Amino acid sequence: MCKEAGQRGCPRCSAKGNGMPRALETRRRPSKDYAIHSVEKAFDLLEAMCEGGGELRISELSQRLEMDKTNVFRLLSTFENRGYVERVDGSGGYRLGLPAYAMAQKLLSHMGLLRKARPAMARLARLSGEAVYFMAPRMGEVLFLDVADSSHQVKVVSLVGRCFALGTSAAGQVFRVFAPNTDRPLANKAQGVMEFPEENRTKIRQSGYCYNENGIDEGVSLLSAPLFGAEGEVVAALAVLGPSYRLPRERIDGDLAPQLLETARGISTSLGYHRDYMLRIAS
Structure with a gap:
């Protein structure tokens, strides 16, 4: 051991004359050094x-x-x-792979948008008894990010972390109608993309939601509505999903669609969108 260790100014054992042995100097190096x-x-x-x-x-x-x-x-x-x-x-x-999306989902769960949506999603899941999903567009696909699960014993297996083409179900149609720029990547993903006539877009704008059977999987029905940010942009979408026998058209028109739209309106308001939700949908 150097006899001068601990003495001020030792060129071998001290750093810049402060009496600190060089063996401890590493504590002060920038993190990029490691x-x-x-x-x-x-x-x-x-x-x-x-x-x-x-x-x-x-x-x-x-x-x-x-x-x-x-x-x-x-x-x-x-x-x-x-x-x-x-x-x-x-x-x-x-x-x-899915673990990468699962990791992203865990991160997103701490972010403001999803944190604000979760209480409303849970209320809608309790009210409807069905699974309520939070979805986001991703390069020509729709990604299922989070769920407030169904209270029924018979239910669809969790889709959290799964991606589906925008053009194959109501999960993606809501983005194609209310955020048409998301349609652009579909040019390279023609296989499996459903035809989407203008009259269908008009009907969806008039009702405010998208609905179809067997789009995600056989025997599965889904209806979805957009979520708007402060500037009126589509930031995500909300969906109610379940077995088709529990989601007939009569139930959709009777109570589920109004409940979904009211929930989507409330979440959009919490995200800073303070204009009329239904007017934005119809525009």
Whole structure:
């Protein structure tokens, strides 16, 4: 041990003459000095997957990240083993897996929008007895982010973390009608996209909600309504979902649709939208 340790100004054992041994100086170094390069690369890859939105090939990721293809493959394989990335059969591409969406959902649960919506979702679920979902658009798809579950013993398996094409059910139609810009990615996703005549859009605007059977799955019905932000933009959507035998058209028109619209109006108000909800829907 240096005889001068602890003395002021020791060039070997002190930092800047403050008497602090260099072994302890690491406490004052910037955090970036301890960054692990391989972990940084892993996060770069995940961020690229998020920005890409859909499927990405190893060659694309290698070019975007300026990373060797072998290293990209190793990182993808690691994430694939944990489920955060999944390989797409037949295409050779990769996309984010459900655990990645589940992690995002946990983060979103602490954010203002979903936090404000949850009490109203729970009330509607108790009132209707059916599952009430919070949904958001995602690159030509609709993502089911959260649910206030049904009180019935017979119910549809949870869809939290699942994505469906905007054009395949009422879950996505609500965005196609009230946030038409979300329709643009559908140009590259023609397979499975339902025709959507203008008269259907007009009917949906007149009623204020979207409804269909068997869009999500056989025997499953869903009705959805938009949620507006402070500027009148569509920020998300609310949906009531359940077995079709419990959601006949008569019940939809009788009580479920009015309950859904009133709940969506209340949530929109809590998000800062203070104009007439039904007038915004009809516009």
